[in-house]
């Protein structure tokens with residue numbers, strides 16, 4: 447579940463709706479929640495913290511450190527602040543939100559390893575990294591691996607397919623697909639035979655298509671229960687390879 451632009455004011459009806467949506471998602475088995483220190487100036491993390499308060503062990507929390515905070519001390523400080531907002535003692539996946547060529551990745555990754563050693567984070571990931579940047583990050587750590595690269599991937603944005611996706615498949619790095627519903631611009635010309643055969647909506651077909659590779663997980667955002675329920679039942683079956691091709695060329 448994505449949470450970009452979520453995190454309405456504490457106590458508001460909108461906040462309660464966001465919390466209900468995430469809790470419903472967890473009930474339906476969507477256990478990965480993605481957020482970032484920068485989202486809604488920290489309120490997205492606070493909202494996630496509220497949603498998971500009684501169910502921390504059932505969820506996998508992924509958050510991100512901003513590109514301006516990639517010096518050693520800043521990474522440590524950002525992580526502590528995220529843990530506080532999330533109301534938890536550990537984050538499952540801590541991701542470098544964007545590369546920053548002005549700060550040596552080795553310095554950032556040294557801080558990441560320190561956080562793993564302390565038990566503040568379980569896994570290290572990156573986001574918006576090219577293949578060479580991912581390799582450099584990987585080679586900068588001695589005891590841990592980069593387990594994931596979060597990048598934009600949807601039917602309407604397939605830039606990861608030539609290089610990033612094959613690299614992830616080869617190196618067993620999880621590709622976390624962001625904006626898998628093209629930020630709500632749902633495809634309008636999907637093959638009706640596929641929609642009918644699988645009794646799926648266009649949004650469900652988009653999510654099923656983007657997660658057709660074993661190495662890919664998607665983090666769609668849904669701020670209400672209805673979309674959440676729709677998204678939760680998008681991957682229970684797999685299409686035939688020829689049908690995936692039809693969807694891709696529609």
Ligand code: NAP
Nearest residue numbers: 448449450624625626627628629630649666667668669673
């Ligand atoms: P998205 O998930 O592609 O699309 C979200 C939009 O789709 C919302 O407007 C939502 O509306 C709508 N939607 C959800 N389910 C739907 C359904 N079943 N039918 C029709 N519309 C539906 O866009 P996103 O939020 O950009 O991306 C997902 C997550 O990826 C983010 O929330 C964030 O966690 C992450 N992300 C990361 C980066 C990065 O740099 N690493 C960048 C962008 C995003 P409702 O809210 O009304 O349900």
